[in-house]
Amino acid sequence: MDPLTEKITIGISSCLLGEKVRFDGGHKLDHYLKDTLGAYVVWIPVCPEVETGFPVPREAMRLVGDTSSPRLMTVRSGVDHTDHMLTWADGKLAVIEKLDLCGFIFKSRSPSSGMRGVKVYNFAGVPTHGGVGIFARLFMERFPFMPVEDDGRLHDPALRENFIERIFVFKRWREMKRSGGMIRDLILFHTEHKLLILAHSPKHYTLLGRLVADAKKWERKALLNEYFAVLMDGLRLLATTRKNTNVLQHIAGYFKKRLSPKEKQELSTVIQTYHKGLVPLIVPLVLIDHYVNKYDEPYLKRQYYLHPHPLELMLRNHV
Helix, strand or coil, X not given: CCCXXXXXXXXXXXXXXXXXXXXCCCCCCCHHHHHHHHHHEEEEEECHHHHHCCCCCCCCEEEECCCCCCEEEECCCCCECHHHHHHHHHHHHHHHCCCCCXXXXXXXXXXXXXXXXXXXXXXXXXXXXXXXXXXXHHHHHHCCCCCEEECCHHHCHHHHHHHHHHHHHHHHHHHHHHCCCCHHHHHHHHHXXXXXXXXXXXXXXXXXXXXXXXXXXXXXXXXXXXXXXXXXXXXXXXXCHHHHHHHHHHHHHHHCCCCCHHHHHHHHHHHHHHHCCCCCCHHHHHHHHHHHHHCCCHHHHCCCCCCCCCHHHCHHHCC
């Protein structure tokens, strides 16, 4: 099945889908996540507080103590619910492990689900902003390479595009392993993702190329694990305008013997216009896609860089 049309299973904080599970009985519905991204996703909603057994509405909770290992306590009555939450989370993560998730979207600043910048209060009631929600911390420790993000950061177009790109790569990696995960499968996967990797990190592009070149020196399972760890580490880095321009110019080199002088000038001008920040990435990509099909360039047709996610999401219209 086409990986761009088959739905991807993603975990999400329940309130972001409009479920009224928050302490005040409300929700935090995100229409982009539910309606736009939701067309390509099977959501697995999770609300740690409700699933732990707390009612709706309920007394608000916050993190208290040391930022590295805070306690989860009610704001007014000061009841410590940390151990109860930890016990539930351990069982929940065991269930999640069987669901083939390709990513998770957390509720920002939540004492259970915030993945960064959560307030942690000292015992004098003074907050710092360096905490991680109890459930989010355990989730990221259990699944260190899985793409995760919070709803607040997803309002940034570059971070949104990066996260959604990673969940599609994660899914294709999982499918590659299920199809056999042989060395030849890894080589094909790497070949199809070369330009995508380069757009994120030339350093990781080089490291991954060396791994594939030395594949026969590795035990297969160890090779796959190392490749995947380096891959996901590299894809966390944003594909900046400068790095994208480098890739676009690299792609243009494939056409240097085929394009007319007028076409070469047009492509060069469009790439430079993007580099200057005057048009979004989709503009040079549309022109390149036209040339890929016009001249039937086989290598570029296989590059996920040109079509990493559904066009309908319009993610590259804003980066």
